[in-house]
Amino acid sequence: MNHENIKLAIFDIDGTLIKRGKTTIEESAITAIRKLRDTGVEVLIATGRAFYFIQDDIHERMHPDFYVTVNGSTVYDIDKHVIHEVPMLIEEVNALTEFARKHHLGIGYKLNEEMHIYSDYQIFTDVYLQGSPKAYILKDYTQAPLLVEGQELPKGIFMMGDESLIESAHSFVSDARISKAYTDAFDIYSRRAGKMRGIEVVLERLNLSWHEVIAFGDADNDVDMLSAAEIGVAMGDAPEHVKDVATFVTTDLENHGIAHAIESLFDL
Numbered sequence: 001m002n003h004e005n006i007k008l009a010i011f012d013i014d015g016t017l018i019k020r021g022k023t024t025i026e027e028s029a030i031t032a033i034r035k036l037r038d039t040g041v042e043v044l045i046a047t048g049r050a051f052y053f054i055q056d057d058i059h060e061r062m063h064p065d066f067y068v069t070v071n072g073s074t075v076y077d078i079d080k081h082v083i084h085e086v087p088m089l090i091e092e093v094n095a096l097t098e099f100a101r102k103h104h105l106g107i108g109y110k111l112n113e114e115m116h117i118y119s120d121y122q123i124f125t126d127v128y129l130q131g132s133p134k135a136y137i138l139k140d141y142t143q144a145p146l147l148v149e150g151q152e153l154p155k156g157i158f159m160m161g162d163e164s165l166i167e168s169a170h171s172f173v174s175d176a177r178i179s180k181a182y183t184d185a186f187d188i189y190s191r192r193a194g195k196m197r198g199i200e201v202v203l204e205r206l207n208l209s210w211h212e213v214i215a216f217g218d219a220d221n222d223v224d225m226l227s228a229a230e231i232g233v234a235m236g237d238a239p240e241h242v243k244d245v246a247t248f249v250t251t252d253l254e255n256h257g258i259a260h261a262i263e264s265l266f267d268l
Contacts, residue, residue: 010215043064194221
């Protein structure tokens with residue numbers, strides 16, 4: 001574990017920087033991240049969220065250099081320009097939509113500018129938003145037909161409902177990866193994407209390797225990047241299998257987990 005060579009710090013958002021249902025980063029985390037940036041380390045956000053659902057506090061106080069969004073399906077530079085994107089396959093999007101409608105599951109498409117809800121609009125306004133002021137981004141497509149060639153394809157899908165039922169969708173998709181986000185909620189995105197691939201696009205642009213990376217995360221979709229990074233930091237309340245791949249386990253975010261890790265690992 002070599003902290004002296006670290007040039008890029010990668011942060012998941014939900015459960016790592018910001019508690020689910022809240023909109024602001026812990027003050028101790030902001031202070032520690034600023035100290036890290038002062039040493040020349042660049043900052044990257046890696047999240048399952050679409051860009052428009054990233055909390056304003058991230059933009060206003062962290063000023064990330066890059067954003068890997070929708071689990072690596074869309075990558076933005078500091079000027080908010082898309083530098084990489086991987087849409088899902090139309091036939092799998094439609095199959096998942098038919099499945100969701102048949103079984104009364106919530107399903108929403110993560111498009112570039114807004115989120116289209118194709119089944120159970122109410123669960124998205126009640127549960128998915130969790131107090132977010134960005135309800136205007138959700139569009140009701142529950143009566144819309146399935147996609148046809150030429151329409152914008154989602155970069156990712158969010159599905160909510162019975163876990164065993166959603167996990168059974170593995171049986172009829174091959175390109176789509178189904179990853180648990182939290183209880184009864186799943187991120188779905190192309191296997192050609194993933195946080196790892198999105199991050200590697202940035203590493204290539206910066207001419208860096210994983211040996212120059214520290215990554216912070218707490219969930220299933222963070223396991224790969226925590227494993228690959230020179231220093232992988234798991235939050236204290238992460239599941240055990242996430243902690244198992246980390247090189248450092250910190251406290252949870254409300255107990256100053258980000259600050260504790262940075263202060264423990266770096267001489268700042």
